[in-house]
Amino acid sequence: MTPGLESALLDVYTEMTCFCARTIKFFRSTPHRESPDLTHGTVLLTRPGFLLTSRWPEFNGDFKQTVRRLERLSQIVDGEAAAARLQTGVNKNTELLEAMEILAESNVHKDTLPCHCIPYQSNRHFFGREALLKKIRESLRPAEGTGLKSLVLHGLGGVGKTRLALQYANSSRAQFDAIFWIAADTIIKLRQSFLEVSRRLCLTLDDRDSQDAVVAVSKVKAWLDETRCRWLLVFDNVDDPEILSGVWPGDNSGSVLLTSRDSMVGFGSAASVCRVEPYDDDIGVSALLKLTGRDCEASSDQASATKIVQALGGLPLAINQISGFIVQQKIALEDFLPFYERNAAKINARKLPSGDYEHTLSNVWELAVARLSESSSTLQKILAFFDPDQIHESVLLEGAKESNSQELDFLRAEME
Known part of the structure; x- marks a missing residue:
């Protein structure tokens, strides 16, 4: 008994057991009973099996589909059994087995590889990050x-993690036989992404499998563990570490890239961690001027662009969204900041007509604030009363000592 044969037999037994369960349910809900037949005047006669006969096509169709699925599953069992028999003579047939495995690998993947499931192409407005x-x-x-x-x-949200991952994935098509992009904002999105990957790899056996996201996760994981091809798995927006439970691939020769607001995501699993910082002034100004079509050499445009980039904190999403607004409204750079100060909420909520990022600035910041802990939320509200930059830690620590508020206990606690 090999793992492959065991799995194939289990699929057969599961198919038969499920059909038996459906059969029992069918006969219980559609009993073989007599029904009145009033075609002969006033004499009540009966017609046996009327209700059963009326629903028989439904049951018969289910039976025929089950037989077809069992035929396909039986072929897999036969193949696994033959492989298991050959495996017993592995010491005598090593070269033959290796050749057969290579042949089987090429036959399985010849129609599905290369397989690059990436939601967007490379962005022509990608700046810096070399x-x-x-x-x-x-x-x-x-x-x-x-x-x-x-x-x-x-x-931070909006710092360009997703766009950086997209740039890497698209520029690495030649290095990987398979690249799979998994949206990991929620468990539903994650499973739907795995379902799409399963379909692209032709791992589904029938119509029911093609709709079962849980089965798809299992099949894709098994494929990643067994394949010899070079693959890259991208988990985008993993803000809940628990979402990776059950989907993290085994110790195969593959590559995994994660994007997250949380530096602890992947702790204990991921080998490396890299912080993505906002643009510095030089890159931010260059990006803003190119996106708005301004003169990169003009000192007036340079000065105005620098003020805008600094006001936006160098966030790539903010620079990209604001640049689109400036172009759309035909606003001069030197006039933008006063206009932005008066209309920031409306501008931040606007979404560009096209792009590879679904969130607006407002969405990103609302999500970030919503996910703060109670203590972090309290601190964030306190900081709103200070100048945005260079708030000295001692102001908070000394001020907390003078207060008896329980809400500020975290500022007085050494561990916090």
Whole structure:
């Protein structure tokens, strides 16, 4: 008994057991009873099996589909049994078995590989990040027999983690036979992503499997563990570490890239962690001027762009969204900041007509604030009364000592 044969037999037994259960339910809900027949005047006659006969096509169709599925599953059992028999003579047939495995691998994947499930193409407005891209390439470079390679990209919402991961994935098509993009905002999105990957790899056996996301996760995981091809798995927006439970691949020769706001996501599993910082002034100004079509050499545009970038904290999402607004409204750079101060809420809530990011600035910041702990939320509200930059820690610590408020206990606690 091999794991493959055991799994194949279990699929057969499961199919038969489920059909038996449906059969029992059918006969219990549709009993073989007599029904009145009033075709002969006033004499009540009976017609046996009327109700059963009326629903028989439904049951008969289920039976025929079950037989077809069992035929396909039986073929898999026969193949696994033959492989198991050959495996018993592994010492005498090593070369033959290796050749058969290579042949089987090529036959299974010849129609599905290369398989690159990436939601967007490379963005022509991608700026800077050369050092980060180099680190990702070095950390995740595919190499046979080196085990699983993994990296977490973490940073503020809107700092460009998703766009950086997209840039790397699209630029690495030649290095990986398979690239799978998994949206991990929620468990539903994650399972739907795995379902799409399962369909692309032709891992579903029938119509029911093609709709079962839980089965798809299991099948894709098994494929990742067994395949010899070079693959990259991207988990995007993993803000809940628990979401990775049950989907993290085994110690195979593959690569995993995660993006998250939380630096602790992947702790204990991921091999490397890399923080994504906002743009510095030089890159931010260059990006803003190019996106708005302004003169990169003009000193007036340079000065105005610098003020805008600094006001936006160098966040790539903010720079991209604001640039689109400036172009759309035909606003001069030197006039933008006063206008923005008067209309920030409306501008931040606007979404660009096209792009590879579904959130607006308002969405990103609302999500960030909503996920704060109670103590963090209290601190955030306190900081709103200070100047945005260079708030000295001692102001908070000394001030907390003078207060008896229980809400500020975390500022007085050494561990906090």
